[in-house]
Amino acid sequence: MRDQLLDAVERLLVRGGVDAVRLDAVAVEAGVSKGGLLHHFPSKRALVQGVVERLADRFEAVLPGPDAPPGAFALAWLDASIPTESPTGDGSGADQVPVALLAAAGGPEVLDVLRGRYDAWQRRLVDNGLDPAVATLVRFAVDGWWTSRLLGLAVPHDDLHRRLRELLVDLTRPGGGPVPGAADAPEHG
Amino acid sequence: MRDQLLDAVERLLVRGGVDAVRLDAVAVEAGVSKGGLLHHFPSKRALVQGVVERLADRFEAVLPGPDAPPGAFALAWLDASIPTESPTGDGSGADQVPVALLAAAGGPEVLDVLRGRYDAWQRRLVDNGLDPAVATLVRFAVDGWWTSRLLGLAVPHDDLHRRLRELLVDLTRPGGGPVPGAADAPEHG
Numbered sequence: 001m002r003d004q005l006l007d008a009v010e011r012l013l014v015r016g017g018v019d020a021v022r023l024d025a026v027a028v029e030a031g032v033s034k035g036g037l038l039h040h041f042p043s044k045r046a047l048v049q050g051v052v053e054r055l056a057d058r059f060e061a062v063l064p065g066p067d068a069p070p071g072a073f074a075l076a077w078l079d080a081s082i083p084t085e086s087p088t089g090d091g092s093g094a095d096q097v098p099v100a101l102l103a104a105a106g107g108p109e110v111l112d113v114l115r116g117r118y119d120a121w122q123r124r125l126v127d128n129g130l131d132p133a134v135a136t137l138v139r140f141a142v143d144g145w146w147t148s149r150l151l152g153l154a155v156p157h158d159d160l161h162r163r164l165r166e167l168l169v170d171l172t173r174p175g176g177g178p179v180p181g182a183a184d185a186p187e188h189g
Numbered sequence: 190m191r192d193q194l195l196d197a198v199e200r201l202l203v204r205g206g207v208d209a210v211r212l213d214a215v216a217v218e219a220g221v222s223k224g225g226l227l228h229h230f231p232s233k234r235a236l237v238q239g240v241v242e243r244l245a246d247r248f249e250a251v252l253p254g255p256d257a258p259p260g261a262f263a264l265a266w267l268d269a270s271i272p273t274e275s276p277t278g279d280g281s282g283a284d285q286v287p288v289a290l291l292a293a294a295g296g297p298e299v300l301d302v303l304r305g306r307y308d309a310w311q312r313r314l315v316d317n318g319l320d321p322a323v324a325t326l327v328r329f330a331v332d333g334w335w336t337s338r339l340l341g342l343a344v345p346h347d348d349l350h351r352r353l354r355e356l357l358v359d360l361t362r363p364g365g366g367p368v369p370g371a372a373d374a375p376e377h378g
Contacts, residue, residue, distance in 0.1 A: 122343035133352040144333030154311035
């Protein structure tokens, strides 16, 4: 029932944002009684927090363990967030639930839950054999890219998408991948 | 009067988020009549859009023009967003108004205004003499870093802050700065 309710919350979020997550609407969308809903999630905050935690769990499930080879953690972060090919459609990411924006909209308690997760991920990221600054650079670039897709802010497509992704993959290689400079930059106007 | 009203909106945003931006509250905060407010901004959406546009104007004002040397645009983006030293306090960025989150909360029309700005900035960024993928990498890393500060998600401090910033500055140098790899990485557990 928990997952059924959280699925319903995610559908409402995609359709109408956080404002659409009302207890009555969630019960109707999930096809359960209001009492059944309140038994699992006593408030809107609990529902939003439930979705944030489930999204964080799913992200965590694809991250490598402590014995992963150097750079594997940063590479997994990239792979979990940015597809190999550029997105089709308008790139606004309407098919994804925005975990960071959602946590922020959920209020201080929900945001604190996500902060705890990020702290743990950051520790594992910088402890995975890369220069910590390079590993953190990859994390921020991936998060910034994902935010741009989510909000539809000047999303790179096609060749630029692929080259940016290759550049990030190179950065996750121990020893630091080559950074293409002016010498091998293609023409660009 | 416009700026006075937008100043009042920003104060309300910092104190209570988008929910705190109500027409009555803005008029009281700005010390103007409701009629005076409505003359300039007929709706909450217009107020939020006004703040987004003013923030974008301020960002734009520190970006270099078309004759800037290679990499200057990416460097200005970095300088406008991330200070040289790591932030004091909790790093949650409560002193800044979050333009992207604000635009998203303002609804589709307000988000479209910011999308237009980003499209123009992205064109200037990739047309400023760096490899477009490297320039876009810097943009995404800066935006991801800024989002992490804003939401307080595993914000780098002190030495990691400085080294990450240096790495990004190196990337804005034509020819591509050196990326520190395993060979010169400091010990990190």
